[in-house]
Amino acid sequence: MNAWEEVTMGKMVQRQSVSRRMLLSGTAGLLGGAALSSGAALAQNTAPASVGAAPKSSYNPHYPDPAWLALRREEIIEPGLEIVDPHHHLWDHPGNRFLLDQLLADTGSGHKITETVFIECGSMYRADGPVEIKPVGETEFVNGTAAMSASGQYGSARLCHAIVGHADLRLGDGVARVFEAQITAGDGRFRGIRHSVAWDESDAFPKPRTSPIKGQMLDPTWRAGFARLAPLNLTFEAWLYHPQLPELADLARAYPQTTIILNHVGGPLGIGPYKDKKPETFAQWKAGITEVAKSQNVVVKLGGLGMPIGMFDFYTHQKPPSSEDLATAYKPYIETCIAAFGVDRGMFESNFPPDGASSSYAILWNALKRLAAGYSPSEKAALFSGTAKRIYRLA
DSSP states (O other): OOHHHHHHHHHHTTSTTHHHHBOOTTOOOOOTTOOOOHHHHHHSOBOOSSTTOOOOOOSOOBOOOHHHHTTOOOOOSSTTSEEEEEEEOOEEETTEEESHHHHHHHHTSSSEEEEEEEEOOSOSOOSSSOGGGTTHHHHHHHHHHHHHHHTTTTOSOEEEEEEEEOOOGGGGGGGHHHHHHHHHHHTTOEEEEEOOOOOOSSTTSOOBTTOOOTTGGGOHHHHHHHTTSGGGTOEEEEOOOGGGHHHHHHHHHHOTTSOEEEOGGGOOOOSGGGTTOHHHHHHHHHHHHHHHHTSTTEEEEEOOTTSTTSSOOGGGSSSOOOHHHHHHHHHHHHHHHHHHHOGGGEEEOOOBTGGGGTSOHHHHHHHHHHHTTTSOHHHHHIIIIIHHHHHTTOO
């Protein structure tokens, strides 16, 4: 049994439809827009340990069940509110597809999605060439999707209008060559890189494809690579777990000219050794968020709480949660982040398809709108589109 199964099977046995929610590798599964892999759902980038190598489908995919999600329908809240979705993925793994058609199904489900930002996920790496350059294949692939969207043939939304790729910062100064190749491949759309540093000593969490070590962000060579971002006006997407927030705070203080985008409210963990320590975890997470927010070069993505590594197990329930259920559960995390960072350094995200484990795209955005109900029109504009437009330099 793999790590994902060990974490979820015990919880999911209570639901009669377990078999439809946990399919073996190679079995077709599709959520009209939200196919989901265990690697993506659990750690977002579980894949081979060799840096730059193309991802392999050796894991068992975990798919949201469209029949299960169909049990919950809602009227769209504030359908005229503009949304820039700053965090989604694209991939085509055996039995696990989330490409333009699936993205269109989600972004066209009722909310006013005007632009989106693609975030790297180890998809479509080059098969040949220097290993450090192979991630450029992902940018080439996504840029093609962006060009299709820009044609207007698929609607007015500009999907993948900005692209965040991968580069191995452990190359140190030598990573500049990869940055330049990524910028060229992006043809004006490339905005930054994500090098996952998510690490925890527990075996409950699979190792990311980047194989980070403990204290990765403190490593001098890694930091030498990081230092190459700002001169090229590139941002850094920080995907990590909540115990690592103090290290991120140190990194942000050391490189105040580099814009850092903290993914998924800082990755609060709620499984494995953290399962029965939620109050303690929340306190530790909140302290870390407060410290990171002191650096004005850090912004935070408000979402990612539906992944199965987190605090909530909606994906095990007999019926999907309502947007009210999600808003109630997510409120302490979202409000803490907005209080610490402010609306001008916060942006709501979908994190699809990984967050599709807990709800549909439409229900999730309804929940986020409920969480923003008390804010002014200008504050809502910042949270749902303005901050993303500024940070990712969207027209």
